[in-house]
Structure formats: structure tokens, C-alpha cells
């Protein structure tokens with residue numbers, strides 16, 4: 001029942017009118033239905049002692065048939081009026097729902113009323129017949145009914161509305177005691193709902209509209225009611241589909257309620273926010289904000305906010321963000337809040353079209369409506385998505401995941417909802433506004449994949465930027481239920497600056513939480529960093545990177561080589577030539593591997609420059625270390641020895657030598673430029689990390705002895721370089737992340 005309640009439309013756009021019913025809670029709605037919707041079988045509704053007394057005029061009350069005339073001119077209706085209804089002091093509509101049930105003292109006795117009844121059988125009015133035992137469709141709420149009735153009546157011309165009130169009063173004397181002439185639209189709807197209940201109010205309105213020959217308005221009202229039911233079913237489907245998060249790589253992973261995980265994210269408008277380049281040891285000027293055009297923060301409810309949408313004529317919003325930064329979570333939050341009636345209730349149908357799912361449609365061509373019904377079978381009941389009063393919104397999450405390239409500029413024009421077309425034609429035309437111009441479209445994507453979308457189709461560009469400092473702490477507090485453990489985790493992360501910085505990426509937070517939760521059970525929290533980064537890389541490889549490996553087994557080696565050689569030059573920006581030089585594509589690294597990103601920076605007033613880089617400078621350092629480690633493992637090279645690196649074909653490769661070269665390199669470098677690189681390289685010799693890198697490595701080795709020798713070397717170096725004590729100690733932590741287990 002709670003579920004159903006939550007799915008009702010909570011907005012009360014017509015304000016005080018609905019207040020006559022108190023709260024919208026379903027119990028009260030049922031109250032209305034039970035108390036007001038008396039089982040009016042033919043005999044009963046005449047004698048229903050609700051709150052009117054009837055004095056018959058000379059001729060009998062107009063029969064249903066007599067009212068069913070096309071002649072609804074004011075005069076005709078007057079002539080047909082055969083019933084005089086005595087007003088009582090208080091109007092029915094002004095009764096509170098409880099006081100209304102009490103009969104006024106002067107009300108005549110039922111016997112008197114019955115005596116005054118004509119002897120003929122009462123006219124048949126099927127619209128008044130409601131079986132109180134029959135379960136009302138849960139989508140039919142007070143709020144919805146109130147809204148659609150008001151909407152329908154608003155469409156009537158003044159004269160029609162007057163006539164509507166008169167006919168209503170004349171035709172249903174058993175219901176309406178007082179004349180309705182003086183009431184405005186809200187008053188009439190309030191009165192109808194109060195006296196007749198939800199279904200009967202709708203039914204009598206439909207009957208009257210049809211009788212008045214206002215077929216279009218009647219059809220629209222009927223269409224809205226049908227769509228309201230479909231929307232209810234759609235909300236149920238969406239709730240089922242989106243209420244959980246699946247922790248891990250598959251849907252078989254551990255399920256958690258989305259609500260228990262989701263934390264606020266940073267969202268900015270403009271899309272030219274630089275990557276987060278905060279670093280524990282260095283200032284990375286080339287990736288920093290240019291200071292121009294301060295980014296304004298947005299809350300997620302401001303996405304497709306009605307006022308903004310109207311003021312700025314927004315139809316298509318594109319939201320970009322680096323891999324794992326929280327785009328899909330933002331979408332999920334939007335959907336669930338809509339389902340729960342918490343936000344964006346002006347949207348009637350919210351239809352997510354995740355590209356992941358669109359990839360699974362195997363037909364060469366498909367009609368747009370067929371596609372919608374394939375994903376949401378309840379939508380079969382709706383033949384047309386262009387229906388006044390039913391704002392539709394599509395959410396196309398993860399454009400970067402879409403398997404078929406879309407050439408927005410040269411794609412065929414398509415506006416037919418029913419004729420089959422290729423999926424990329426449908427998508428391009430939906431985004432362009434040729435298909436369903438009135439619909440809102442929200443597309444999310446990793447950067448780069450946004451480039452083909454023509455600027456004129458992007459009415460608003462937003463960017464998801466992950467967690468702020470407070471939000472990342474809030475994430476751990478929210479997702480680790482035991483308060484004390486959560487605090488331990490937060491203070492642990494704060495004590496490790498790189499970890500803390502990197503936690504601006506929510507996916508990284510998830511990795512950190514998983515690792516720390518496990519370690520909390522088995523003892524000390526690890527001070528090592530490499531494991532977290534390796535887990536993140538592993539996740540990216542498992543998510544999409546395998547596809548890359550199947551095309552180019554050396555992809556990550558090449559990416560690492562680029563990372564390393566740029567690091568050697570102190571460069572963090574990847575230029576076009578760099579991609580070429582290393583035989584890589586920005587698209588593969590950004591979109592598929594998820595390890596790079598792209599942003600725009602204002603160069604001068606009219607010109608924006610594109611900046612490619614790794615998702616974070618520390619990821620560049622990690623990948624550089626990976627390259628050195630892979631070269632050692634796979635090709636038996638010690639890259640750090642420079643041009644005179646050694647080859648040990650078939651001979652024993654000395655890891656300690658490699659470690660020593662790296663330690664010396666880091667100690668010789670000014671200002672700690674290789675400190676993190678060194679830590680990552682040392683950490684890769686740990687078995688658990690090699691296992692995670694399994695897909696890139698041919699074998700895993702223990703290296704226990706080598707690690708111990710390296711640790712001794714480091715201890716020696718600590719004496720020589722006491723000022724580098726802290727990082728050298730961290731290097732030992734990387735070699736032995738769980739000292740108590742060794």
C-alpha cells in the first residue's frame with residue numbers, strides 16, 4: 001500500500017481545491033470513495049438521504065434519454081428542468097469531509113422524501129453506478145482527478161461552463177442539492193468530488209461533455225485517465241528496475257537499496273570545468289582551472305527544472321563526466337525521485353533509454369513506438385506519445401556505450417513514430433528534436449563521445465564532477481552502517497592524502513569502501529595505495545577494457561608507455577600527436593578504457609581549447625609504473641635504466657634491481673616528482689595486486705624475498721635521506737600492505 005501511495009501524483013497544482021479532501025493519503029481517498037460513492041443502484045440513488053430534499057415539479061424528472069439530447073442550448077436545458085432542489089444553508093462543497101456526513105437538523109425525514117417521489121422507476125444513470133467493493137485503480141488519486149477535471153473544465157468556453165453546471169445540477173438531483181451556478185471551476189470540481197467521489201465525478205463529466213457534444217475534451221479527459229494508469233504501471237516498472245544498486249561487476253553482485261547508498265554529487269553547468277588535478281606532491285598548472293567563468297553549482301532537482309526549461313527553451317540537456325564520476329547514479333536518482341513523486345512531477349512519462357539496453361536490440365530496424373513498448377510493455381496501451389498535458393522525457397544514459405556510431409550531421413531525417421528505422425537514425429532524430437519535438441531529452445556521456453552532437457542540439461551542458469570533500473565523507477558515513485567503523489574509515493582516508501583526493505571519484509570511493517570493509521574484518525587498515533588503484537584499473541578492464549584487449553593485447557602497455565614518457569617530460573596534457581605517436585586513440589582511452597578524460601578550456605572569448613589527460617594525474621603515475629612493471633614482467637626489461645636498459649633473455653630478471661633503480665630515481669628527483677610512481681611500482685610486486693592484473697600479466701610470482709631485499713635497501717636510504725623519510729616509509733607499506741600477515 002505504501003508503494004502505491006508513493007506512486008501517486010503528489011503535486012497539487014490547483015492549490016486549495018484539493019484541500020477539501022484533507023490529505024491525499026490513500027486511506028482518505030478510500031474514505032471519500034466509501035462515504036461519497038454510495039452504491040447507487042437505480043432505486044437507491046433516488047432515496048439516498050445524503051443531504052438534499054426533493055420537491056417534484058409537475059412533470060417527472062428528466063430521464064437519462066431525455067437528457068441525452070444534442071440540444072443543449074441554455075433554453076432547452078431550462079425547459080427540461082423538472083426538479084426543484086431546495087437549497088440548504090450550507091453548500092455541499094463547503095462541507096468538510098467529516099461534517100458533511102452529519103445531516104443538518106432540519107433535514108426532512110426519509111419517509112417524507114420517499115413520499116414525494118414519483119411513482120415511475122428512476123432514470124437509469126449508469127455513470128452513477130459504482131461497486132464500492134471493487135478495488136479502485138490505485139492511479140486514480142484525488143490529486144489526479146482534481147487536476148484533470150479542472151483541466152477539462154478550463155477548456156470550456158464561458159457559456160459551455162455555465163451550461164455544464166446547470167446540466168450537472170439538473171441531471172443529478174439525487175446528488176446535487178444546491179445550484180452550482182455561482183461556483184467557479186475549482187468550486188465545481190471540489191463539489192463533484194466531495195459528493196460523488198472520484199470515479200463517478202469522472203464518469204459524469206465524461207457523460208456531460210459527450211452530451212454537450214464536446215467530444216474532443218471528453219476524449220482528452222479519457223486519454224488522460226488511461227495514461228494515468230499507464231504511468232502508474234510505468235512507475236512500478238521503474239521502481240523495480242532502479243531501486244537497487246548492484247555492488248560489483250554483475251547484477252548477481254550484492255544488492256543494496258539505492259537510497260542507502262546515494263550521496264549528493266557536484267554538478268556544474270557549462271561543461272568546461274577542468275579535471276580535478278589536486279595532488280599530494282605537486283602543482284599541476286597545465287590542468288588547472290583558468291579562473292574564467294566561475295562554475296555555478298546545481299542541485300539535481302535543477303536539472304529540467306520547469307522554470308528554467310521554460311525560460312531558456314531547454315529541450316535537450318547533455319551531461320558529461322569522466323568514467324565512474326556518477327552520471328548513471330544521477331540518472332537513477334532522478335528516476336527514483338520521479339517515481340516516488342518527490343520531484344519533476346510535471347513530467348508525465350519518464351522513459352529511460354539506456355544505451356546499454358539499446359545495444360541489445362538486435363533488429364536491423366525498429367519503429368520508435370515499438371522500441372518504447374519493447375522496453376516498457378505497459379506503454380502498449382498508449383498509441384501516441386504526443387498528447388496534450390502529458391510531457392514526455394527520455395533519459396539516454398551512456399551515449400559513449402552505444403555500439404553504433406551516430407553521424408548527427410548526415411543522418412537521415414526521421415519523424416515517424418511507427419515506421420521502422422535504424423536505431424541510430426531514431427536516436428539521432430530524437431536528440432535532434434525531429435522525433436517528438438515536445439519531449440525532453442537528457443543524454444549522459446563520457447567526454448569525447450559528446451563531440452559529434454551538434455552544438456545547436458545542446459540546450460544545456462552540465463557536468464558531473466564527483467564528490468566534494470564533505471560529500472565523500474558523507475558517502476562513507478552513509479554506506480558503512482556501523483558508526484564507529486565509518487568514522488575509522490573516514491579518518492583513515494583523511495590520513496592518506498592521495499586516497500582522500502582520489503575519493504572525489506565515486507567509483508573509487510566504492511573500491512576503497514569494499515577494500516577497507518574487508519580489511520576492517522581482518523585487522524589493520526592498509527596504508528598502501530597500489531591496491532586501490534589496481535582494483536580501479538581491474539574494474540575498468542572488466543567493464544569495457546576487455547574489448548580493447550581483444551583488438552590490441554598491448555593497449556594498456558602502450559597507454560602506460562605514453563603515461564611514463566610524458567611523466568618523464570613533466571607533461572600531463574595529452575596532445576593529438578601523442579595519441580598518434582603511441583598508436584592510441586583518445587576515444588579508446590577515454591571512452592572504452594575509462595582511464596582518460598577530456599575537458600574544454602576557454603582560450604579566448606570565442607575559442608575553447610580541448611584538453612585530453614588522464615582521469616587524474618595520479619592515474620598517469622600509476623599507469624607509468626604499470627608500464628615499467630609490465631615491461632619487466634613481459635619483456636624482461638628494466639626501463640628505468642634508460643637507453644642502456646638490460647635484456648635478460650631467458651635469464652633470471654632481478655626485480656630488486658628494478659626497485660633499486662626506481663628508488664634512486666625518485667630520490668634524485670627534486671620535489672618528489674616520482675614519489676607516487678615509486679610507491680605504485682613497488683606495490684605491483686605484491687601478489688594480490690598481480691592477481692588483479694592477471695589479465696595483463698602472463699604469470700603471478702611471490703617475490704617475497706625481493707620485496708624484503710627492497711625493504712632493506714629502503715631502510716638504508718632512509719638514513720641517507722632522512723628528509724624523505726615519510727615517502728620511503730610509505731614505500732615499505734606498499735611492499736607489505738598487511739604487515740601483521742607477513
Ligand SMILES: Nc1ncnc2c1ncn2[C@@H]1O[C@H](COP(=O)(O)OP(=O)(O)OP(=O)(O)O)[C@@H](O)[C@H]1O
Pocket residue numbers: 261262263264265321322323324325326327328329330398445446475505506507508510594
Ligand atoms: N551519488 C553517488 N552516491 C554513491 N555512490 C555513487 C554515486 N555516484 C556514483 N557512485 C558509485 O560510483 C559507481 C560508478 O558510478 P556511475 O556508474 O554513476 O558512474 P558513471 O559516471 O556513469 O560512469 P561511466 O562513465 O563508467 O558509465 C557507482 O556504481 C557507485 O558505486
